[in-house]
Amino acid sequence: MVCAMPPIPIAIEPPLLQVKDLRVTFGLDEGVVRAVDGTSFDVRPGEVVGIVGESGCGKSVTMRAILQLVDRPGRIASGTILYRDRNGAEINLTNLSPRGPEMRAIRGAEIALIPQEPMAAFSPVHTVGSQIIEAIMLHAGQSGRRITKAEAREITIGLFRDVGISIPEQRIDSYSWQLSGGLRQRAMIAMALSCQPRLLIADEPTTAIDVTTQAQVLELLRELRRKYNTAIIFITHDLGVIAQMTSYVVVMYLGRVMEQGPVDQIFHSPKHPYTRALLRSIPSLYGETRTALPVIAGSLPHPFNRPAGCPFHPRCPEAMARCAVAQPVLLPVGDNQAAACFLHHEEAEA
Amino acid sequence: MSEVPLFDAPLLQVRGLQKFFPIAKGFMQRVTGHVRAVDGVDFTLNEGETLGLVGESGCGKTTASRCILRAIDPTGGQVLYRTRDGRVVDLASLPQRELAPFRAEIQMIFQDPFGSLNPRMTLLDNVGEPLLVGGMRSRSERTDRVAELLKLVGLRPEFMHRFPHAFSGGQRQRIGIARALSTNPRLVVADEPVSALDVSVQAQVLNLLLELQERLKLTFLFVAHDLSVVRHISDRVAVMYVGQLVEVAPTASLFSRPRHPYTAALMRAVPVPDPRVPPADGALRGEVPSPANPPSGCYFHPRCRFAQAKCATETPPLREVAPGHMTRCHFADELTLAGA
Numbered sequence: 078m079v080c081a082m083p084p085i086p087i088a089i090e091p092p093l094l095q096v097k098d099l100r101v102t103f104g105l106d107e108g109v110v111r112a113v114d115g116t117s118f119d120v121r122p123g124e125v126v127g128i129v130g131e132s133g134c135g136k137s138v139t140m141r142a143i144l145q146l147v148d149r150p151g152r153i154a155s156g157t158i159l160y161r162d163r164n165g166a167e168i169n170l171t172n173l174s175p176r177g178p179e180m181r182a183i184r185g186a187e188i189a190l191i192p193q194e195p196m197a198a199f200s201p202v203h204t205v206g207s208q209i210i211e212a213i214m215l216h217a218g219q220s221g222r223r224i225t226k227a228e229a230r231e232i233t234i235g236l237f238r239d240v241g242i243s244i245p246e247q248r249i250d251s252y253s254w255q256l257s258g259g260l261r262q263r264a265m266i267a268m269a270l271s272c273q274p275r276l277l278i279a280d281e282p283t284t285a286i287d288v289t290t291q292a293q294v295l296e297l298l299r300e301l302r303r304k305y306n307t308a309i310i311f312i313t314h315d316l317g318v319i320a321q322m323t324s325y326v327v328v329m330y331l332g333r334v335m336e337q338g339p340v341d342q343i344f345h346s347p348k349h350p351y352t353r354a355l356l357r358s359i360p361s362l363y364g365e366t367r368t369a370l371p372v373i374a375g376s377l378p379h380p381f382n383r384p385a386g387c388p389f390h391p392r393c394p395e396a397m398a399r400c401a402v403a404q405p406v407l408l409p410v411g412d413n414q415a416a417a418c419f420l421h422h423e424e425a426e427a
Numbered sequence: 428m429s430e431v432p433l434f435d436a437p438l439l440q441v442r443g444l445q446k447f448f449p450i451a452k453g454f455m456q457r458v459t460g461h462v463r464a465v466d467g468v469d470f471t472l473n474e475g476e477t478l479g480l481v482g483e484s485g486c487g488k489t490t491a492s493r494c495i496l497r498a499i500d501p502t503g504g505q506v507l508y509r510t511r512d513g514r515v516v517d518l519a520s521l522p523q524r525e526l527a528p529f530r531a532e533i534q535m536i537f538q539d540p541f542g543s544l545n546p547r548m549t550l551l552d553n554v555g556e557p558l559l560v561g562g563m564r565s566r567s568e569r570t571d572r573v574a575e576l577l578k579l580v581g582l583r584p585e586f587m588h589r590f591p592h593a594f595s596g597g598q599r600q601r602i603g604i605a606r607a608l609s610t611n612p613r614l615v616v617a618d619e620p621v622s623a624l625d626v627s628v629q630a631q632v633l634n635l636l637l638e639l640q641e642r643l644k645l646t647f648l649f650v651a652h653d654l655s656v657v658r659h660i661s662d663r664v665a666v667m668y669v670g671q672l673v674e675v676a677p678t679a680s681l682f683s684r685p686r687h688p689y690t691a692a693l694m695r696a697v698p699v700p701d702p703r704v705p706p707a708d709g710a711l712r713g714e715v716p717s718p719a720n721p722p723s724g725c726y727f728h729p730r731c732r733f734a735q736a737k738c739a740t741e742t743p744p745l746r747e748v749a750p751g752h753m754t755r756c757h758f759a760d761e762l763t764l765a766g767a
Contacts, residue, residue, distance in 0.1 A: 131625035132596075257714050258484070287483035287652065292696035292710035299706070314626060315700030321706045341701040358630040360659035362697060362767035366678055367477075367660065369634045373627035376595040392627075 091161060092119040093276055094188075095122045099145055099156035101138050110380045112138040112151065114332040117407070118325075122278065123306040127323030127340070129313060129355075133380055134329040136312045140278050143310075144184055145175040162187060163275070178219075183308070186216045189274035193281040195265040199253035205264045206249030209233045209271050216272045236267040259290035266297065270305075277309045283318065295322060318358055320344055328352050329333055331388040331415050332376070336409050338414030348416040387417070395420060433661045436509050438614060438646050439472040439495070444504035444519070446490050450719060462719045464490040466670035467504070469745065472614070477640065477647040479661030479678070483715055487670040488650050492616045494519070496524055496535055507534075511613070514587070531561055531610035538619035540599035544591040544606075546640045550577070551587040558562045561610055575747040576605040580635060582638035601635065603607065608639070633660055654697050658682055658767075663751070666690045669726045670718045672745060673699060676752040683766045691764035725757070733762055 101113040113135040120126050128136045141147045158170040160183065173180040192198045193336055199205055210229040217224040229248070237245030240263045254260055262282065269277055279298065283291040295318065301307060311322050317324055320340065327337040328351065336349035347353045357371040377391040378384060384391050390400035403425035407417040419425075445468075447461040465487040472478050482488045494501040497518055506518040508529065518529060520698035534557075544553050554576055555569040563569055574584035580601040591599055600620065607615055617636070621629040637660065639645060651657050655666055658678055665675040666689065674687040685691040697708040713730045716722055722729050728738035737757055745755045756762070 129629060259714060287715075288693060288696040289483060289711040289715075291698075292707070293712075295698065295706070296708075296710050315698065316626070316700040320700045320702045320704075321698040339463070344700070344702050355626060356700070358627055359700060360630075360633070360655045361700065362655050362658060362682065362694065364659070366658055367637060367662070368629040369637065369658070372630040372634060376597050376628055377625060379595075 090122050092159075093161055094120040094310075095121050095157075095159040096139070096143065097157045097159070099139065099142060099158065100154040101135070101142050101151055103151045105150060107381055108137070111332050111383070112380070113142065115156075115407075116327070116329070116334050117156075118327050118334075118337060120308050120310060122308055123302060124159065124325060125302060125311055125323045126307045127311045127313065127319040127326045128329060129316065129319050129326060130329035131314060131377055133331060133377060135332040136329055137280055138332075139270045139329075140190075140280055140312055143170065143278065144188060144190060145170060145173065145180050160187070160276075167240065177201070182216075182219050185212060185270040185274070186219070187274055188276045188278065189269040189271045189272065189281045189296070191262075191265055191277060191279040193284055195258075195261040195285075196253060197392060198265060199261070201252060201254055203252075204250050205253050205256070205261075205268075206233055206251075207238070209264075209268045214267060219263050233267070233271070234271055237264070239270070239301075240264075240267045241293070242267070258286045259293060262286060263297070264296055266294070266301075270301065270307075273305065277307050278312070279309055280312045282311075284313070284315070291318075298322070302355065316356065328355070331380070331383055333388055333404075334415075334417060335389065336410075336414070336416040336418075337407070342411060342414045346411070346414075348410045348414065348419070348421055349418050350393050350395045352416075354392075355395070370415070399425075432741065433575065436513075436515065437471040438474040438509050439648075440505070440507040441468060441470050441472075441491075441495065442505040442507065444468040444491060444494055444506065445502045446487075446494050446499065447502045456476075460719055462717075463670050463720055463721065465494060465501070465678045466718070466721075468667075468670075468672055470665050470672065470675055472646055472648060473763045474613070474646055475640070475644050476662040477649055477660055479664040480648060480650045480667060481652060481657050481664060482667035483652060483693075485715060485718065486667040487718065488667050489618055491667070492618055492648060492650050496616055497521075498535075499545055508614075531557070532612055533614045534607040534610060534612035536600075536603055536607045536615060536617040536620045539623055540596050540603055541623075543603055544599060546591055549588050549590055550602055553591065554587070554609055556601060557606060557609045572609065573605075577602075579608065579639070595628070596624050596630060597693055600628075600632050601625060604632075604635065604639070608643070608764035611643075612645070614646045614648065616648045616650070619652070620649075621656060622651065622653060629656070636660065654693060654767075666693070668719050669716055671726060671755065673756070674752075674754045675745070676749075676754075680749060680752050682767075684749075685764050685766050686748050686752060686759040686762070687727075688731045688733055688764060689760065691766070692730075694767045695765070697767075725755070733758060 097117050099116045103110040124197050130136045134302050153171050160168050185376050213229040234245045240265050242248050283294050323340050326340050326343040328335045330351050335351045354373045373392050386401045390396040405417045405419050406424040408422045410416045410421045444467040446746050450457040450460045452459045480488045493499045495506050501519050507515050508518050509515050551573050554573045558569050573587050576586050608615055621632050661678050663677050664681050666673050668689050674690045692711040724739045725743050728734040743755050743757045745753050747753050748759045
């Protein structure tokens with residue numbers, strides 16, 4: 078079997094990150110929105126985990142929770158996020174103060190973010206180089222090393238070269254708005270890599286750019302993983318990107334994990350009706366043209382009106398009476414694969 | 428693939444369409460150059476067919492479609508439109524006053540279902556506005572027509588007294604489609620109509636467009652960047668690069684055997700939703716050149732794997748290399764490019 082990503086030898090290395098039963102709620106005037114409702118997954122060193130889902134499924138909130146960046150009125154209601162640092166110590170990130178020095182030392186240096194909109198992430202009034210140099214000097218200071226500005230500049234130029242930015246000596250002094258979309262995203266990746274993080278969180282990193290540029294950025298990320306053994310959490314709604322980039326996939330819908338498992342099983346033996354429907358509804362470069370695509374009936378409900386029972390039941394072709402009243406638990410359905418569906422087990426959430 | 432009915436004249440014939448935007452510099456705002464956003468585009472659109480117009484951002488696909496609608500005035504070229512009574516008029520040169528009757532016949536569906544509806548107007552007013560502009564003064568007549576249109580796009584007529592904020596992205600896109608259809612158009616220009624929608628909703632809207640086309644004998648110009656979507660909905664596909672068409676062909680022919688290296692590169696760049704298919708290597712290098720300062724010769728030559736000396740000096744013409752298959756490449760006959 079040929080896999081896009083060579084599978085990671087499982088259970089040889091302990092997980093870098095363990096998310097356990099994470100719940101994030103937003104208390105609003107209209108009621109409490111459960112944006113993430115019991116998500117669990119592990120990320121091992123060098124592994125690429127994909128989180129896929131449609132808008133409002135909680136994929137971005139999960140990522141913000143890991144970085145302790147959930148904005149008010151959102152808060153982590155329960156669950157643990159265990160991170161194993163360079164010394165092998167396990168830290169529960171949910172116990173750290175979001176603004177405290179420990180969390181700041183982890184953000185950027187240990188876990189870095191590649192945001193969706195590099196245009197919004199870079200300041201337009203400073204050169205991209207100066208922003209990366211600042212980050213390098215700041216994190217060096219935190220870990221007690223002294224580094225001069227000239228040294229940081231050299232490191233930045235090296236990073237630009239690594240991510241494939243041509244004439245880095247000149248580009249380092251440009252402003253983000255002077256760069257094209259692809260170059261801007263490369264500069265963002267260089268910034269994310271500047272402190273040699275062990276975990277990269279890529280939040281829809283290619284959604285705002287064109288396909289040919291996307292292909293370049295995906296190739297770059299694959300190469301970086303090979304070179305530095307960086308683990309990546311890849312958040313996207315694009316199933317093509319998931320198939321080509323990840324080795325393990327978490328499928329979310331309205332804050333809940335519907336199914337998770339190794340990428341090959343998710344695409345070739347999906348167990349949850351939502352995963353199956355999602356895979357069927359995408360037009361491909363191979364299928365019949367100008368015929369009706371199989372659709373998922375209905376539309377995504379508003380987070381305030383989350384259906385009782387299984388959140389997918391009103392749109393599910395295989396819904397049973399029980400699905401409307403009880404919420405299925407995520408349980409193993411195969412090798413390393415789990416699904417939350419009564420078609421596969423009887424267990425309901427208390 | 429549906430059969431394209433043959434007519435004596437196509438519904439729309441675009442010839443040498445150009446749109447240049449001036450670049451002004453300095454205190455005096457002197458014009459120092461032009462962005463050649465659309466630089467000599469030719470294509471035809473037969474009645475009842477869907478032509479997909481694809482390309483990356485900045486290639487001029489949206490500008491070209493806006494010129495056809497006369498939302499902006501083209502710099503040059505002709506947009507020949509065959510009217511219901513068989514006359515052929517050039518929309519590109521018609522004064523605004525004389526355009527009015529054609530505004531109803533050529534309609535548009537927009538990309539952003541959140542920005543394209545007036546949030547302060549109910550669906551009745553949003554969808555009914557083109558009718559009012561078209562002279563339907565009676566409110567009860569408009570109400571009946573809007574009810575009919577909402578049903579046509581799969582929404583409940585009772586919704587007409589609600590405001591757009593009450594609807595999801597997919598529903599809003601249906602509202603936008605209802606509005607475009609209110610004037611019984613013959614040609615609908617859809618600019619990225621599904622790219623802002625979630626995957627599960629995207630399929631619903633694509634199906635609706637196919638169904639409406641069949642029922643109302645609509646002609647679509649479908650502008651999009653997503654090759655899989657364009658392939659799914661189009662009878663023929665036109666590929667744009669830096670303001671020019673590089674390839675126009677029937678969908679099956681284009682995807683099974685692309686004749687332009689850029690088209691082939693675009694196809695290779697689409698990630699295949701199957702983990703057993705290894706990632707395509709050899710991603711296209713470099714950047715899309717600026718339309719203000721395009722390269723010499725073939726605009727694609729600096730990024731082309733097959734470029735030869737001739738490509739940097741001579742501009743290739745758009746020529747037919749197989750039945751209905753046009754390409755702008757000197758070496759189309761020698762190259763064997765892999766399709767999808």
